Amino acid sequence: xxxxxxxxxxxxxxxxxxxxxxxxxxxxxxxxxxxxxxxxxxxxxxxxxxxxxxxxxxx
Amino acid sequence: xxxxxxxxxxxxxxxxxxxxxxxxxxxxxxxxxxxxxxxxxxxxxxxxxxxxxxxxxxxxxxxxxxxxxxxxxxxxxxxxxxxxxxxxxxxxxxxxxxxxxxxxxxxxxxxxxxxxxxxxxxxxxxxxxxxxxxxxxxxxxxxxxxxxxxxxxxxxxxxxxxxxxxxxxxxxxxxxxxxxxxxxxxxxxxxxxxxxxxxxxxxxxxxxxxxxxxxxxxxxxxxxxxxxxxxxxxxxxxxxxxxxxxxxxxxxxxxxxxxxxxxxxxxxxxxxxxxxxxxxxxxxxxxxxxxxxxxxxxxxxxxxxxxxxxxxxxxxxxxxxxxxxxxxxxxxxxxxxxxxxxxxxxxxxxxxxxxxxxxxxxxxxxxxxxxxxxxxxxxxxxxxxxxxxxxxxxxxxxxxxxxxxxxxxxxxxxxxxxxxxxxxxxxxxxxxxxxxxxxxxxxxxxxxxxxxxxxxxxxxxxxxxxxxxxxxxxxxxxxxxxxxxxxxxxxxxxxxxxxxxxxxxxxxxxxxxxxxxxxxxxxxxxxxxxxxxxxxxxxxxxxxxxxxxxxxxxxxxxxxxxxxxxxxxxxxxxxxxxxxxxxxxxxxxxxxxxxxxxxxxxxxxxxxxxxxxxxxxxxxxxxxxxxxxxxxxxxxxxxxxxxxxxxxxxxxxxxxxxxxxxxxxxxxxxxxxxxxxxxxxxxxxxxxxxxxxxxxxxxxxxxxxxxxx
Numbered sequence: 001x002x003x004x005x006x007x008x009x010x011x012x013x014x015x016x017x018x019x020x021x022x023x024x025x026x027x028x029x030x031x032x033x034x035x036x037x038x039x040x041x042x043x044x045x046x047x048x049x050x051x052x053x054x055x056x057x058x059x
Numbered sequence: 060x061x062x063x064x065x066x067x068x069x070x071x072x073x074x075x076x077x078x079x080x081x082x083x084x085x086x087x088x089x090x091x092x093x094x095x096x097x098x099x100x101x102x103x104x105x106x107x108x109x110x111x112x113x114x115x116x117x118x119x120x121x122x123x124x125x126x127x128x129x130x131x132x133x134x135x136x137x138x139x140x141x142x143x144x145x146x147x148x149x150x151x152x153x154x155x156x157x158x159x160x161x162x163x164x165x166x167x168x169x170x171x172x173x174x175x176x177x178x179x180x181x182x183x184x185x186x187x188x189x190x191x192x193x194x195x196x197x198x199x200x201x202x203x204x205x206x207x208x209x210x211x212x213x214x215x216x217x218x219x220x221x222x223x224x225x226x227x228x229x230x231x232x233x234x235x236x237x238x239x240x241x242x243x244x245x246x247x248x249x250x251x252x253x254x255x256x257x258x259x260x261x262x263x264x265x266x267x268x269x270x271x272x273x274x275x276x277x278x279x280x281x282x283x284x285x286x287x288x289x290x291x292x293x294x295x296x297x298x299x300x301x302x303x304x305x306x307x308x309x310x311x312x313x314x315x316x317x318x319x320x321x322x323x324x325x326x327x328x329x330x331x332x333x334x335x336x337x338x339x340x341x342x343x344x345x346x347x348x349x350x351x352x353x354x355x356x357x358x359x360x361x362x363x364x365x366x367x368x369x370x371x372x373x374x375x376x377x378x379x380x381x382x383x384x385x386x387x388x389x390x391x392x393x394x395x396x397x398x399x400x401x402x403x404x405x406x407x408x409x410x411x412x413x414x415x416x417x418x419x420x421x422x423x424x425x426x427x428x429x430x431x432x433x434x435x436x437x438x439x440x441x442x443x444x445x446x447x448x449x450x451x452x453x454x455x456x457x458x459x460x461x462x463x464x465x466x467x468x469x470x471x472x473x474x475x476x477x478x479x480x481x482x483x484x485x486x487x488x489x490x491x492x493x494x495x496x497x498x499x500x501x502x503x504x505x506x507x508x509x510x511x512x513x514x515x516x517x518x519x520x521x522x523x524x525x526x527x528x529x530x531x532x533x534x535x536x537x538x539x540x541x542x543x544x545x546x547x548x549x550x551x552x553x554x555x556x557x558x559x560x561x562x563x564x565x566x567x568x569x570x571x572x573x574x575x576x577x578x579x580x581x582x583x584x585x586x587x588x589x590x591x592x593x594x595x596x597x598x599x600x601x602x603x604x605x606x607x608x609x610x611x612x613x614x615x616x617x618x619x620x621x622x623x624x625x626x627x628x629x630x631x632x633x634x635x636x637x638x639x640x641x642x643x644x645x646x647x648x649x650x651x652x653x654x655x656x657x658x659x660x661x662x663x664x665x666x667x668x669x670x671x672x673x674x675x676x677x678x679x680x681x682x683x684x685x686x687x688x689x690x691x692x693x694x695x696x697x698x699x700x701x702x703x704x705x706x707x708x709x710x711x712x713x714x715x716x717x718x719x720x721x722x723x724x725x726x727x728x729x730x731x732x733x734x735x736x737x738x739x740x741x742x743x744x745x746x747x748x749x750x751x752x753x754x755x756x757x758x759x760x761x762x763x764x765x766x767x768x
Contacts, residue, residue: 006410013415014611017604028728 078127078159079238082147082183083167084176085133086573088195090114091582092167092225093130096235120239129161135175137182138287138323141492149297151186152284156298163189163243165234167225170200170207171574173342177334180216181248185283187276189243190218193234197222199574203351206343215337217247226579250333253325256286259311266303273301282308287326353574357452361572366456373449374542377440378535381513385432392432393688396425415610419674423606426673426689427598427666430514434594435587437510441479442586446578450475455572464550465557467491470500474549477507478542479590481726485733495561499553501733502743505726506549508542508718510590511665515717516541518669521690523710537714545718548750597664605667609634609660609674629653629675634660648716648755649709651698658716665722708762716755721747 081096083089097116114130131150132143139145146155153160164183168176183190194209213220219237223230252260263282267273273281285300285308315322359365400421407413444450454471461471469491477484484504491497508516520534612634618627629635630652637659638652645655653675661668669689676692696704721727721744730740 006408006412010411010415010614011611013412014607017607021604021608 076125076127077162077238078129079163079165080129080131080150080161081165081167082131082151082179083133083193083195084135084169084172084179087133087167087169087176088225089133089167090130091579092165092193092195092223092231092234093128094582095225095228095231097128118235118238121236122239124239126238128165129158134179136179136287137284141489143489145297148284148288151183151188152281154297154300161188163191163238165191165193165238167193167195170194170197170222171203171205173200173205173207174331174334174338177337178330181250181330181334182283182287184216184218184246184248185276186280187245187274190216190246191234191237191243192216192218192220193225193230194220194222195225198224198227199576203574204344208341208343212337212341215248215340217244219243226576248333248337250330252283253322253329255315255320256311256322256325259286259307262307262311263304266307267301270303271301278304283326286312287323351574353448353572356575357572360449360452361455363459366452370453370456373444373453374539375535377437378538379531380440381433381436381538382531382534385436388432389429392425392429396421396429397688399425411614414614415607418613419606419610420603422673422689423609423670424598424603426670427514427602428595430517430666430669431591431594433513433517434510435591437513438479438587438590439583442583443578446576446583448573448575451572460550461553464554466499466550466553467493467496470496470553473500473504474507477504477509480509480511481505481507481723482729485726485729488733495557498734498739499556499561501730502556502739502746503549503553505721505723505743505747506545506552506719508545509665509723511723512541512717514666514669515661516714518672518689518693519710519714522693522705523707523714537711541714541718544715548719552746552750601664602667602670605660605663606670606674609656609671612637613656613675634675644752647760648752649706649712649759651704653696653704654709654713658720658722661722663722663724665717665720668717703768706768708759708767711762712755712759715758716751719747719751719754721751 081089081093093114093116096118098118116128116130117125118128120126129150131147134144134147137144137148137151139148149155150158150161151164164186166176166180166183168180180190180192192212194207194212197207200207209220209222219240221230221234221237223234225231260279260282263285264275264278267278267281268275281301281304285304312322360369400417403413403416403421407416444453454475457471461467470488473484473487473491475484476487481504484507485501488497488500488504491500516538520537523537524533613629613632615632618631620627623631630639634656635652638655641655641659642650642652645651645658650658654672656675657668657671660671672693673689676689676696693705694703698704727740727744730743731737734740
């Protein structure tokens with residue numbers, strides 16, 4: 001019984017993670033199309049501050 | 060001769076709060092001043108050209124009103140030769156479609172180099188915008204024996220001049236008060252336009268005022284900028300200069316060319332003549348005795364031979380610190396992660412959720428955050444080197460080498476930034492004027508060993524040279540070798556690309572060596588903690604997500620036999636199948652399908668290799684045992700025939716693979732954006748992955764032939 005609910009819970013977490021990755025990819029694609037420097041996950045400190053293209057203001 | 064001057068008048072504050080642009084020569088302390096004013100946290104370095112991006116912040120007037128502040132790229136003049144200089148020109152001229160023209164300008168002027176800095180000020184004065192001069196680095200000027208009379212300068216140029224030291228925050232309050240003034244005078248700086256050029260300027264003014272309804276000052280500024288601009292550097296997102304003005308300027312320039320008249324030189328000379336008159340009144344040079352401290356240090360630091368030793372010593376010191384200082388905190392984090400895993404195992408009944416938490420989340424994320432101390436030390440040192448001024452010296456030394464491979468000296472700063480992360484490095488290539496040089500730099504920048512490779516190197520060195528008796532210098536030596544390999548690889552490919560793909564002449568670099576400074580520990584600490592935050596954020600988001608998905612891929616589909624061992628389960632899983640699929644391609648490199656899983660997963664980001672190894676090998680642990688360290692798990696890993704998997708040779712080969720492999724999706728996306736094409740990022744993935752395979756193949760096979768295991 002314990003194994004069964006744990007399996008469903010684990011699969012639920014995996015499904016939520018996959019959805020989160022898809023949403024993130026779509027949002028980044030949209031941001032990229034609007035010219036925003038949204039490399040927020042690159043680890044680069046300056047990326048979050050935007051650049052001089054349309055839709056640049058991230059604050 | 061005609062006189063170029065802005066009409067002396069005052070300009071009132073716009074009703075919705077003024078927009079200030081902060082401008083200045085590279086390395087004049089502009090970004091530091093911007094930080095002081097707005098409190099925004101960003102990278103602060105003291106080598107020229109660090110500011111490429113636009114940065115916007117808000118500071119408050121003495122009455123609490125918000126004032127928007129834009130930090131514009133550093134430039135020596137408005138005659139643009141690179142994209143970042145063109146950004147400055149276009150924002151100030153109101154040509155940007157996405158950024159409104161600023162209402163007021165704060166010109167940051169390096170008091171120790173007044174003549175050169177006033178050149179840009181004189182050009183900005185021509186624009187007719189209200190200007191405040193922030194006379195920065197007055198302490199350095201005094202040290203250099205230069206005495207600047209700020210009151211006289213204010214009188215001669217007709218704008219407020221505020222003495223300040225951005226690094227210590229001295230004078231920033233006075234600057235904020237000046238910015239808060241409801242009315243600011245327009246500049247009254249005068250210089251004489253050469254007589255031969257006056258008709259062209261007047262014709263442009265007449266055309267623009269009569270036919271486009273522009274004001275006289277703006278029309279004159281447009282004419283002078285067009286006449287100074289060598290190539291009228293175009294920029295995406297900027298409106299083109301007026302066609303009327305261009306026609307007039309082109310016609311006159313054609314005529315001057317025929318006559319052999321150097322109109323640009325004449326304009327520059329005329330400005331410097333006027334600046335010279337100002338300097339005579341405001342600047343006094345005290346006689347200097349002996350050689351300045353910076354010059355004495357530079358006699359060694361940039362010496363053709365000794366300079367290399369200094370650079371080598373600095374790099375050795377950096378890696379020694381990484382290995383020695385980080386050991387204890389790493390052990391604490393490691394023990395904490397292991398305790399957490401054991402606690403979860405003790406509290407939860409066996410099942411998939413428990414496995415997901417222990418083998419996926421804790422092992423995956425814990426395997427990466429253990430490297431936080433190293434990341435902190437790395438960025439502390441990088442910040443320290445930037446802050447003291449040594450980075451510019453390193454650029455100077457490397458320029459000699461880089462010119463041999465056809466790279467521009469300006470490529471050094473992007474390449475240096477790539478040691479931290481290739482993405483800011485690739486963005487920093489915008490300072491390179493020549494398109495081919497810029498492209499070559501973008502193509503080789505990811506070969507510099509970024510901080511994401513550090514966890515992979517450290518893990519492999521730990522597995523490669525296990526035991527406490529191994530001298531520290533051996534580990535440092537291997538690490539230096541990996542960094543050197545990446546750097547040499549970058550230079551070799553740059554040389555190849557410049558000769559085969561993107562031929563062109565090697566440009567000359569003019570690099571300013573700023574004086575050595577006592578580093579601002581606050582700025583260094585801010586930079587370090589900002590990077591630590593980003594590292595942890597990444598571990599808590601992307602790496603957490605990938606670890607969860609990777610756990611699923613190693614746990615499913617379930618083995619037919621519920622009693623099957625964990626190793627058999629992984630072998631039959633989705634991840635195991637993918638690893639087995641590429642195993643024939645990586646077996647000649649000494650890698651098995653389990654390493655293959657790590658190679659595939661780390662295409663998302665290099666450090667994922669560590670978390671994926673943690674997931675793959677911790678899942679192989681007996682569930683009832685306490686978790687072993689990842690290093691021990693790797694050392695225990697075996698081939699099916701019982702041979703050790705992670706032999707010293709395999710560890711070394713794996714490091715070589717990671718030196719060359721292009722495993723970072725974010726970098727690929729940025730290269731696509733910067734080159735505006737998929738061709739170059741795909742080419743980059745192809746050549747780097749191919750090189751990684753061949754280099755690893757040679758290392759592994761040669762190592763075996765020489766009798767290494």
